[in-house]
Amino acid sequence: MNETETYPRIDFRNGARGVMTWVEVHGTEPVPSSLEILRPARDLADLLGTQVTSVLIGQGVSDRAADVIAHGADRVVVVEDPRLAEYLVLPYARVFTELIERSRPEIALFGATTSGRELAPRIASRVRAGVTADCTHLKVGDFFWKRRKAIMYPCLEAIRPSYGESKLATIVGFWCPQMATARPGAFSALPKDLSRHGVIEDFVPTFEPGDFAVEILETVRAEAGGESLFSAEIIVTGGRPCGELDEFRLVRELVDELKRRGVAAEWGASRQAVDAGYAPHERQIGQTGKTVRPKIYVAVAISGAVQHLAGMKESGKVIAINKDPGAGMFRSSDIGLVGDYRDVLPVLIDRVRSGFAFGLPATTASPVLAAEARR
Secondary structure, eight states, X not given: OOGGGGSOEEETTTTOOOEEEEEOEETTEEOHHXXXXXHHHHHHHHHHTOOXXXXXEESSOXXXXXXXXHTTOSEEEXXXXXXXXXXXXXXXXXXXXXXXXXXXXXXXXXXXXXHHHXXXXXXXXXXXXXXXXXXXXXXXXXXXXXXXXXXXXXXXXXXXXXXXXXXXEEEOOSSSSEEEXXXXXXXXXXXXXXXXXXXXXXXXXXXXXXXXXXXXXXXXXXXXXXXXXXXXXEEEEEOXXXXXXXXXXXXXXXXXXXXXXXXXXXXXXXXXXXXXXXXXXXXXXXXXXXXXXXXXXXXXXXXXXXXXXXXXXXXXXXXXXESOTTOGGGGGOSEEEESOHHXXXXXXXXXXXXTOOTTOOOOTTSHHHHHHHHO
């Protein structure tokens, strides 16, 4: 018999039940990471025999509640307030603090976006909980606490990369809510199921004057490539040589030409390229960047380190371009092209101009194509 079977099992939740998530919105549209996190939330709730409650905060967001239910939530709490049309950490933290104190969830999950990374620890400090940041896996299990000589359950096993991305750390705690932020792209959203039914309720928090000590005077949104990488059908990612030799000109030119043909394409960069300053962090693919799942992934001048593979291993087809025939990227690709990318990419660009789209269907939804069709 296993030695731990002789020790008592302790349910440390003290009556806390349920999984809570934050549905972050830009304007009135949920960001992809908020829908992605509903998959692990749904899995955890089913395993624990409980429900998923998602929180929508903003102005004009109530119409999105049914979509959140269709993606896995059982209950959606809507907080409508014109002062909350744009994210503000203090009033948003107030909303969650009151909801957590009222409903006492055992688990609370947030996307590891810029806002989520700021909001989750603020809430945790108010409800005296801890947060595991930037998780790539979430499970529930038992933990044998040697000092107390007891088996604690059910523990949220929040798993995240550590030690320079070389190891995976599993972090557990014995206080509810057990909180974690999940890396965008680490989970895929559940298919939208319009047959699902759930409860939608309004909530009016009790704000204090200090919650609105900060006022937003103007909001300017610029696309940095972060979110569009998750919806792109083809991603062309360049390594450090692409920055050193031509400042990503050919990589971006190939992507621009694909877009002209009506293909949902985006460009990314390796960690080395980002660290060297050749591309913004929002475009980084890998363990410390984005996790993507395009239909076609083109790796240009990338060695194929395991950290990079972790961010694109679920791509449909992988094409590697590298002048080193021994590059590790070739072992993880479906098609390999040995050669200097400065010689290969111009040929691909010309092919795309002639109608080649890597086997993906082009669409006349592109304004450029529509104009060409009219001529």
